[in-house]
Amino acid sequence: MSEQQPVRVQLALDRMTIQEAITMAKQVEQHVDWIEVGTSLIKEFGIESVRQMKQAFPHKIIVADIKTFDNAKYEFELCFEAGADVATVMGAAPDATLELCMQTARRYQGQTMIDLLSVSPDRIQDLERYTDAVLCHHVSKDEQEHNGQKAGQSNRHEAHATSNANHATPQIAVAGGITLTTLPTILQQSPSVIIVGSAITQAAQPQQAAQQIREQINQFAIPNVNPLASL
Numbered sequence: 001m002s003e004q005q006p007v008r009v010q011l012a013l014d015r016m017t018i019q020e021a022i023t024m025a026k027q028v029e030q031h032v033d034w035i036e037v038g039t040s041l042i043k044e045f046g047i048e049s050v051r052q053m054k055q056a057f058p059h060k061i062i063v064a065d066i067k068t069f070d071n072a073k074y075e076f077e078l079c080f081e082a083g084a085d086v087a088t089v090m091g092a093a094p095d096a097t098l099e100l101c102m103q104t105a106r107r108y109q110g111q112t113m114i115d116l117l118s119v120s121p122d123r124i125q126d127l128e129r130y131t132d133a134v135l136c137h138h139v140s141k142d143e144q145e146h147n148g149q150k151a152g153q154s155n156r157h158e159a160h161a162t163s164n165a166n167h168a169t170p171q172i173a174v175a176g177g178i179t180l181t182t183l184p185t186i187l188q189q190s191p192s193v194i195i196v197g198s199a200i201t202q203a204a205q206p207q208q209a210a211q212q213i214r215e216q217i218n219q220f221a222i223p224n225v226n227p228l229a230s231l
């Protein structure tokens with residue numbers, strides 16, 4: 001891993017109310033860089049969840065995990081108008097959707113995170129042309145609950161991370177059941193963003209859990225002191 005590369009912690013907030021999400025984020029904000037308004041919040045409470053999160057945390061990067069699959073311009077405009085800094089699209093979506101997400105994000109000086117759920121290795125290589133995007137290797141909630149899978153159990157993004165060392169590549173994010181135990185393996189694979197939900201939000205002491213995750217990451221990389229500067 002390059003020692004220059006900051007590793008950001010993205011707090012994923014799912015399956016709670018907007019107010020619970022804001023309260024949780026306030027507890028742990030000093031240990032996280034990016035705050036994700038989870039898909040479940042957007043589905044349950046709408047784009048208002050993104051708006052309220054940005055109002056509560058104007059200086060944090062807010063990720064709207066909208067998981068767009070179609071209607072890209074409309075959905076991404078909703079996210080960025082509500083204050084999101086990053087919005088997500090599924091990598092399995094048609095190229096037209098990906099293009100429109102990238103264009104819309106750039107127009108708002110925002111960033112696109114491409115979720116690689118159910119995306120083939122060939123398609124991942126194809127998506128690497130979006131060098132200003134973040135590619136998110138994701139073990140889904142259902143794969144976790146139904147198959148017992150967790151991020152970091154395979155090296156499926158390692159080849160990607162190392163094979164393009166000589167030219168610009170997208171940043172890499174990793175998500176899906178990440179815990180303190182699985183973190184060391186994941187960190188060896190050079191991610192830029194570590195996405196953690198349940199290991200913090202379901203912990204008996206979320207603040208302590210977030211601090212431990214941050215401390216373990218700090219052993220591998222220089223901490224990101226100004227997350228806004230990374231956009």
Ligand SMILES: O=C([C@H](O)CO)[C@H](O)[C@H](O)COP(=O)(O)O
Pocket residue numbers: 012013014036038039040065139140141175176177178195196197198199
């Ligand atoms: O995107 C997510 C998932 O699809 C919805 O729960 C989560 O943000 C992501 O999986 C991180 O959450 P944990 O798996 O609970 O760490």
